[in-house]
Amino acid sequence: MHSRKRDFYASKSSGCSNLSELDISHVPRLLNPYRKAQVNSSIIWQSFDHPGDTWMPGGWLGFNKITGEYLSITCWENPENPARGPFSESLDPDGSNQYVLLYNGSQVYWSSGLWNGQYFSSVPGTAQQTVFNFTFVDNRERKYAMYTITDSSVITRFVVGSSGLGQQFLWLSNRQEWQPVFTQPLSHCDVPSLCGPFGLCDLESPSLCRCPQGFEPVLNEEWELNDWNLGCKRKTQLKCGTKSNLNREGEERDGFFMMINMRLPSNGEKLMVISAEECEMACLNNCSCSAYSFDTSCLIWTANLQNLQQLYSGDHGGGTVYLRLAAADLPSTNNSHKVKTVVIVSLVGGLLGMVIVLFGLIWLCRRWRKSQILSKVEGSLIRFSYGDLRHATKNFSEKLGGGGFGSVFKGALPDSTQVAVKKLEGSRQGEKQFQAEVLTLGAIQHINLLRLCGFCCESSQRLLVYEFMPNGSLDSVLFKKDSDIMLSWNMRYRISLGIARGLAYLHEECRECIIHCDIKPGNILLDADFKAKVADFGMAKLIGRDFSRVLTTMRGTIGYLAPEWISGLPISPKVDVYSFGMMLFEIISGQRNSMHFEEGSKYYYPSWAAQKVIEGDEKCLLDSRLGGEADLEEVRRASRVACWCIQDAEMDRPIMGQVVQSLEGVLEVDVPRIPRSLQHLMEDQISHMYDDVSSVAEQGASESSQGGYK
Template sequence: MGNLVLFDKRKRAIWQSFDHPTDCLLPGQNLVSGRKLIASISATNHSQGLLALSVLNGSWAAYTDTVPPQYYYSSSYADSSYYSFDGQSFTSLHYPTNSTTQFMKIGPDGHLKVSQWSVVDWNEVSDILSPYVENCGYPMVCGSYSICTNNGQCTCPPQENFFRPFSERKPDLGCSQLTSICCNSSQYHSFVELKNTTCFAFNVDLELNSSKLWLAQTMLEDCKRACLNNCSCKAAVFEYRWEGEHCLLLNEVFSLTDSEEGRGKTVFLKVQNTSKAQTQSLIIPLSGGKKSRPFKVIIGSTLAAFFGIILSIATCFVIFRKKAHESRKAADILDLAPILPGILTRFSYNELKIITDDFSGKLGEGGFGCVYEGTLRNRTNIAVKNLDGVGQVKDSFLTEVKAVGGIHHINLVKLIGFCAEKIHRLLIYEYMVNGSLDRWITHENKENGLTWSTRQRIISDIAKGLAYLHEDCSHKIIHLDIKPQNILLDQYLNAKISDFGLSMLIEKDKSKVVTRMRGTQGYLAPEWWSSVITEKVDVYAFGIVLLEILCGRKNLDWAQPDEENVHLLSVFRRKAEQEQLIDMVDKNNEDMQLHREAVTEMMSLAAWCLQGDFSKRPSMSLVVKALEGLVTVETNLNYDFTHVPDVGAGNQEREVIISSKFPSILSGPR
């Protein structure tokens, strides 16, 4: 049946997966009161979304899992071959009984579908709600604050001063308010009225909407006043019915419906007006009631002409500035036009202020800006990097969009969108819930110390990400700032490389460029002090990060009691010469101590990556193969990691050599 059951010694079932459904029901599985199916955010993001299905008050219902919930379907009957309902338990059935494997699932769009296995793939055989819920009746069909029309189109409310689509190319993603509602300035709250418009919650029995936000027998003005007096209310839905007027207050605004059936129904969207200072006219009194003399007429005419000239000059100046600004803005768009692959979302600055709660939650700070936490309308968490500074900001912004916008790899942090508006340059990334690697390898999270197997996976993830950057992506990239702070961990402690903020693009037919020294002290390859820079500088930095992970300490640790132990590479060289590498294994982790032999074997890979002669370091693809056991690590290693062969006189400007095997693009620190 697909039920995972845990038995005790007497073979009694003490736990089973059928009692803890996620978003699916298997044939024979029951959904009872107190349990619910929760849809995922999207087909690729399996975090819990906002749509759910459960048994409630003798009915089974589909709704938004908000407070209070908003229902879009409920039923007290069992009228399907694929399920049964007895008022207390919703049971998935196997239909037809001789069919292959089936499952019932509530999707991110709110549809409840049955899928059946057919030789090589799953086929949808039934959409349970389709006979009862029209396309515009699903909460997420058009996204928040968007209106679903009877022809299936999604549009924002017509008031452009208050609403804007999240994406012009994807109108079904919904709309955002340009100015967020602030409870402290309720005197500026008003409504945008949408006639012949309704909310999906009106299509469900009033009995299910028995919360305090459902107001029966309420006059129109009382309905609007109730929403204005309730800070959490974002919209009021009013309807005239034969038994009287009804009002529903909404704490969350999802997809609305605009159709002929909406007559008699009106949606009032609460909006925030901006206060405007009242201007007063300047009145200059005239003297007496005497008639104007000729010279006064001349003076008046002269002054009028003078002020007319000044006004004309000022007008021309304003028009010139406006056109210049529009030209610069158009130039920005033109700069971005040829490099965007069509998959990034363009955000406005006001949208990002709303998404980040006015940039209140700082996640971190780098050399070229701060990173803030934000939440999209679909509850997806994001990280917003606000680039600051002068001069390089625009170049670094365009470069990062160019370098990162078109590459996709499981071990690279994904760029979701960007903002290029006036002086603002922001980048929107996926949110990595477990932060940067340095917090974990230096035991800030002692209660959640990384196990040996987890560290192995993290090391492999970093290596695969670098191998992709160096050799496999369409635009070859040297990162130039690999360090634990730029390695981020997701909820499952999978590692992803971040931060490509200062990349320098190189034409494929060019073999070298000149660049300034970049990177972070302690992770710089020794050849930075000479004149040759290749992609092997990333290999060297990877070797240091690898050693930090294995030893559970920083490369430069000034908290060490002995000065000779401050530099990790110095300790590594000394212990290698004394054949006591086992002493370097992370002493604060019991699991690492249990695998000391395996850990010390991997230290030889770190030494290979740290060779002073960059030509003797492995490529990152070779490192990946070594981690997978497909190749053996070089044995003739020099533990003097600072020794560099003579390659010519050093220069203040470094020539970055792009090998013929791995043509590359440069990228630097944030």
């Protein structure tokens, strides 16, 4: 964080008066923002009127109604150059009572939400009220906001970085480093024009920004400082071509490089053409055209490409961009090599064609039945016949598991893709209702959610086809005595973070809020790389975005049920947060969330674990099989998150988005309090609760290692 340059901005109080701990004797008199002039005891100059890139406690940001000037903070050009950069934070220029992050002083890419009298609506209230005290003033002279510190021992600052992120930092004296506690926007690639013209934002790239095929940085020196504003330039200039393979000078014409799974720039021009070939020619014959894309319609870009982003599996909104390049920059552009390749391919193709003609009909007849599988519904979902799935599963011979909703069988498609087929039992849904629910599930795509591949709906048969998870369920890996798999701490932490991301997607990013209702290790599946996949969200409850909670019948598994389930109260997504907290204790300890017997006494494990977290003895929760090999800071963070998740009152539990940020280390996790229900829970109360929901417990116990398929 370049502490030597920035520590000057750190304040240890709610205003600017208590600065005794800062050594400012070496600062010249007229440049010292904290030294008052001796003439008439008035302030000649102060840093709060010139905040640079940092908003300090006691400083103000807003609008001077007399001069018409906005007081804002602006990022550095790069971490080594304090010149003004393109990103800033200011009171909304449109006049609303909110703060915005701006690109080039005009393009808004994040807003704080309107001031509601206590805090800004889009910033979590707890982040503003626990340590910070916000004040919003609107009088005849000025409209501005100011924040102070309620704890004089806290050192904090808000900075707009050269990468466009707005971050609130706290100084951790024990580590001698700055800890970010609030970051917006959450993704670097949501910052507009971060990588400059033709720059490509790639979250998996070591340098975040990179140049696409045929391009190079405009200034390598600035890219080495993570200053990408100037973007990329072409290695070879374009040569405006014609419809022939050669342009007027006899040189090979420009071509296109295919870039798949890209976020499309927003400034495209739509053309009325009906085919990809026409779209390509329209771009090629336009000397200003830089790229085109064709899906169901044609888009071309005649200016510099801005906001290009490489997407990955689980991301939405991806498309294919064809980037225009000079012939010299296209892969394998040697013309003679192309001619030789065409001749060889033609000869070989002719010989193979004769063979194909002889055996084609026989092959087509044999493949006809299997090709019926490829009839697709609504995009990516495949509609299978019952005969297809009976053949794929060898007449349902290899059973993976089963539960209250049906049995799961292993199968293989004609292309050898392994799948898990769930045969639903007791389903009374009509065909239209079943297909509507299946299409809703099929639209849910995330790297940490089990993917639905297809379905079958014939007569009374209802089957769902899922991707196959070779490592089974988290339940079998954690608790099965004869399991030959031992999860390291790093794997457990990655699994916990993956589950949290999947639930955050269901709760906060889907069109309708989806409550899973049965989070437990048996419903978490592991792929070949031990990445977590949340399964069985087919029994979930959908809530419209206009509602915060819903009244429904109790479902789920004993030991993971939130108190509002037991009380019969309306539920919200916080029931999943509670279940996640209980399961997180199990992942940390490798012990089931139940009664334990030790040396003639018994105790309820979650209550004991929560007490250890309060006492700061989180290390004793760690699975003894790990032999103490774990990152103790991650153990502390995960244990505190689990304890916060199982609080009695749902308002005291975090949302899953905050859980993700806490596990990622973006948010600091305070010491929680022990839940009151666990603190006073007696043995007879536990037995009574188990008796009341014994039928639910029996159903949960019957789930097997693949019971998470729904």
